[in-house]
Amino acid sequence: MIESEQRRQRLGAFLKAHRIRLVPQEVGLSATGRRRTPGLRREEVAQLAGISATWYVRIEQGREVAASAATLDRIARALRLAAAERAHLFTLADRHDPAAGTAGGGEDRLASLSASVKAMTAPAYILDRRWNMRGWNAQAKHLFGAWLARASPNLLRFVFLDGSARRFIVGWEDRARRLVAECRAELARQHDDPETLALIAELRSGSPDFAIWWDEQNVLDPEGGERRFLHPKDGPLAYEQVNFLPAAAPGFRVVLLLPRPV
Template sequence: MRHAAPESASDSPSASPLDTTPAHALGEFIRAHRERLTPAAVGLSPGPRRRTPGLRREEVAQLCGVSPTWYTWIEQGRPVSASADALARIAVALQLSRAERAYLFELAAQRDPAEPDQANATDAPATLLRTVQLVDAPAYVLDRQWTALAWNAHAADLFTGWLDAGNDRNLLRFTFTEPLARELIVDWETRARRLAAEFRADSIRHLNDAPTRALIDSLIAASDEFARFWASQDVFEREGGRREFNHPRHGRVAYDQITFKPAHREDLKLVVLVRL
């Protein structure tokens, strides 16, 4: 079977993945999804025999209400400005799924205008907040600044000094500013360094939001260790694994930590600690 020829030699994927820039990655992603979409899927006539698979560039540009030249440059990976609004129209025109749309905006380093404002944690799903009470192990829900929104009695018993009344219940502030945390957490410095690096990775999408910025600034001012760890620029993916504590009543206890993210609220986390 004869394959369709590429639209131009300059559009061919880079010979080496090492040569791929964010702009090229964005262009390749958009082009791949354009080529998957048939004219019939968007209500267009197939017309005469097509040289390329899927929709033509000018057809997508028309659907998006943008210049064909601008759209072509985006696909070619040229360093042109792509606003969030233009990207949203491309996502709709290409009929991207929720996951594909999120990936598109990540590639473009833009925030999706259709994404709900999650800065206010009071809208956390009630079902998620109730879930912690159904778990027969320490469990809690964190918001995007890692402040506990809900927790069960097992968690309150384990985390003395954090989930007690009168505290703001921010995990980072507890870890770095409360003396009890250094006594409770086994190998505190290793865990604290890792926590700062995990928060840097987790907060990249909202690093300049006022609540996140205020938290970081206050921790830098309050804790020399946090200031040092944050300045190191270390980035680690949040992971589970063994967590050990020197509990004032229960002695040395060990857990396996598991973190879950709700499908539609990835700024929240459900954390469960299973006793070892």
């Protein structure tokens, strides 16, 4: 309870600090009338965000208000928050940013990240928060050829809904079971994201194994380690998986597979 109250107070202080930094003319508002304090008024932020002034005031005062991700998105835009500032806002509010790692957010950062991945000599690829493959290099394309040839490849759909994955991934059951636990950990960070919820529902419906393991309530953070595959052309392959969370591209994860002796 104390931690939640402290988080709300930090959130309110953060919003106030950025509100008073803005000049009315910067956001298309008239500066007429006497202003006793610098920056925007709370009512003006609410107007720009398209939300109730009373609601915004309660958030800034650190009151016990559950601001939705959509509301925070509108506030972030109203306050002209930069990417790092926006990410901090959602962290303080304990909400998942709907724009993080999606087509609508961070495409410039994704392009830069993709160029770095393509320059790597070992198989490497980029995952977003919903385990969609957002970029890969030639080595990864060779390794996962059939999967990456599909439109909008998704790691979870491949593992649980594609029968070829059981033959391709050595030790499929252990790896798949761990992925379910990682899913649950990630879902806790984006519990209000409808697309993620729809993906979980699809996997539960299409894979009895996923449904059973999901109900076990196990939670694990993503980690690296040995990965073995039975490639249709190259035969048995072994790698050491290393995960990176780029600070400049929140919402994305880079996975690098370093070749190891079989």
